[in-house]
Amino acid sequence: MENTIFIKTFGCQMNEYDSNRIYDSVRKIGFKRTANKENATCLVINTCHIRDKAKEKIYHEIGRIKKIYRNKSKPIMIIAGCVAQAENQEMFKREPYIDIVIGPQSYHKINNLLKNYISNKKEEETEFDTISKFKHFDNIENLNKKISAFLTIQEGCDKFCHFCVVPYTRGPEYSRPFNKILYEAETLIKNGAKEIILLGQNVNAYSYCDHSKEYRISNLINELEKYSELKRIRYTTSHPRDMTDDLIDCYASNKKLMPLIHLPIQSGSNKILKSMNRKHTVEEYMKIYERLKKINSEIEFSSDFIVSYPGETDRDFNDTLNLVKKIKFINSYSFIFSPRPGTKSSSLKTLDIEISKERLNELQKYLFNHQINKNRSFEGGFVDVLVENKIKDQPKLFGRNKYLNSVIFNGDSKDIGKMLKVKIESTNSSTLFGKIENNKEIRAA
Numbered sequence: 001m002e003n004t005i006f007i008k009t010f011g012c013q014m015n016e017y018d019s020n021r022i023y024d025s026v027r028k029i030g031f032k033r034t035a036n037k038e039n040a041t042c043l044v045i046n047t048c049h050i051r052d053k054a055k056e057k058i059y060h061e062i063g064r065i066k067k068i069y070r071n072k073s074k075p076i077m078i079i080a081g082c083v084a085q086a087e088n089q090e091m092f093k094r095e096p097y098i099d100i101v102i103g104p105q106s107y108h109k110i111n112n113l114l115k116n117y118i119s120n121k122k123e124e125e126t127e128f129d130t131i132s133k134f135k136h137f138d139n140i141e142n143l144n145k146k147i148s149a150f151l152t153i154q155e156g157c158d159k160f161c162h163f164c165v166v167p168y169t170r171g172p173e174y175s176r177p178f179n180k181i182l183y184e185a186e187t188l189i190k191n192g193a194k195e196i197i198l199l200g201q202n203v204n205a206y207s208y209c210d211h212s213k214e215y216r217i218s219n220l221i222n223e224l225e226k227y228s229e230l231k232r233i234r235y236t237t238s239h240p241r242d243m244t245d246d247l248i249d250c251y252a253s254n255k256k257l258m259p260l261i262h263l264p265i266q267s268g269s270n271k272i273l274k275s276m277n278r279k280h281t282v283e284e285y286m287k288i289y290e291r292l293k294k295i296n297s298e299i300e301f302s303s304d305f306i307v308s309y310p311g312e313t314d315r316d317f318n319d320t321l322n323l324v325k326k327i328k329f330i331n332s333y334s335f336i337f338s339p340r341p342g343t344k345s346s347s348l349k350t351l352d353i354e355i356s357k358e359r360l361n362e363l364q365k366y367l368f369n370h371q372i373n374k375n376r377s378f379e380g381g382f383v384d385v386l387v388e389n390k391i392k393d394q395p396k397l398f399g400r401n402k403y404l405n406s407v408i409f410n411g412d413s414k415d416i417g418k419m420l421k422v423k424i425e426s427t428n429s430s431t432l433f434g435k436i437e438n439n440k441e442i443r444a445a
C-alpha cells in the first residue's frame with residue numbers, strides 16, 4: 001500500500017512554509033501528499049503556541065481523528081510545531097494516540113523517524129538543531145508552485161519579550177546562508193513564483209556573515225529585485241529595533257518592495273513597552289514611521305497589539321488609542337493579554353476581563369474604521385493586482401493589491417500569474433471587488 005501524509009497547519013506563515021517543506025522531505029522516502037485526511041498513513045498537526053487555548057485545540061483535533069480512524073488502521077500521529085516543542089513528553093501522557101512529537105528545529109529528522117517507525121514506540125525530538133535542519137532542507141528542492149511563495153530566511157528570537165513563547169519554542173536567532181536563500185528563491189521563481197514573502201520571527205534581524213562580509217535583509221531584497229520574472233517582494237515579521245537604515249533605504253530604491261510594513265508595536269505606552277521588554281519606545285517607532293512616510297507617502301503600516309497587558313492603566317490604553325489615531329494602521333491584529341506558561345509575564349496579575357473586553361472593542365473600532373476607510377478609498381479607481389488563482393466553479397479570479405487586500409474580479413485561468421489593473425467597484429472590510437477592462441499585463445507592481 002502507498003504511504004500517504006496529511007498535514008494540518010495552525011498558525012503563522014512560517015508554519016505553512018514548514019509544512020510544505022515537510023511534504024518535500026518525506027516525499028524522498030515515498031510518502032505522497034494527500035488532501036484526504038480520512039485515509040492517510042501519517043497525520044501531522046503542525047501547531048502554533050501564540051494564541052490562547054492552542055493546546056486544547058490539538059487534543060480536540062486528535063479526538064476527531066480518533067473517531068475517523070476508529071474502524072481503520074491507525075495512522076502514525078505526529079505533533080509538530082511550537083506546542084510540540086513546549087509540551088514535549090507531556091503530550092504522550094495526556095494523549096497516548098500520539099506517536100511522535102517533533103519540535104520546529106528538528107524537522108530534518110522526520111524522514112528517519114518515519115523510516116524507523118515502530119508501532120507503539122513513542123519518539124520525541126525537540127532539540128534546537130537549526131543548522132542541521134537547514135542543511136538537510138537545502139538539499140531538498142522546494143516544490144512550492146504558488147504565485148506568492150513563502151521563503152524562510154531566519155528563525156528564532158533573542159529578544160525575549162516578556163509575553164512571548166517564541167524564544168523558547170523556536171530557539172535563538174539563526175540566519176540561513178545568503179547563497180542558499182537565493183538558490184531557493186531561484187527555484188521558486190523557476191516554479192512560477194511572482195511574489196516572494198521573506199519570513200522570519202525577526203525577519204529584519206537577518207544577519208549572515210561570509211568572509212567577514214555581513215549580509216542583511218536589505219542585501220537579499222536588492223538581489224531579489226534583479227530577477228525580472230519576480231514582481232513583488234514582501235517580508236514579515238519585523239521588529240522596530242531592526243528597522244535599520246539600509247532596510248529603510250530599500251523603500252527608496254526598490255520598486256518591487258511592497259509599501260505595506262507589518263511592524264508590531266504592541267502598545268502605545270512607553271511604560272508598558274518597558275514592562276513587556278520590547279526594547280524600543282513609542283518615539284523610536286514614530287521616527288521609523290515618519291522616515292518611511294517621507295520616502296514614500298503611499299507606505300502603510302499594520303501592527304500587532306496586546307490590550308490589557310498587566311499594569312496597563314486607562315492612561316496607558318489611551319496612549320495606544322492616540323498612537324492608532326496618528327498612524328492609522330491597516331490590517332492589524334489585536335488581542336487581550338493572555339499568559340503563556342514559562343514566560344516572564346505569566347506570573348503577573350491579569351486585568352479585569354470586562355475592562356479588557358471594553359478596551360479591545362474600543363481599539364478594534366478604530367483599527368476596523370481605518371481599514372474600512374482605506375478599502376473605500378479604492379472604490380472607483382484602479383489597483384494593480386497580482387493574480388494568484390481562479391475561484392472554484394466561478395468565472396472569477398483572486399489576487400492581491402500592494403497592501404495585501406484580497407481582490408476578486410472577473411477573469412479566467414490564463415491570467416493567473418499576471419499583474420493586471422482592476423477597476424474597484426465595491427469593497428468590504430477585507431476584500432475589494434472589481435472588474436478588468438482588458439487583461440493586458442502591466443509591468444509595475
Ligand code: SF4
Nearest residue numbers: 157159160161164166
Ligand atoms: S521580538 Fe517577537 S518573537 Fe521575539 S520575543 Fe518579542 S514578540 Fe516574541
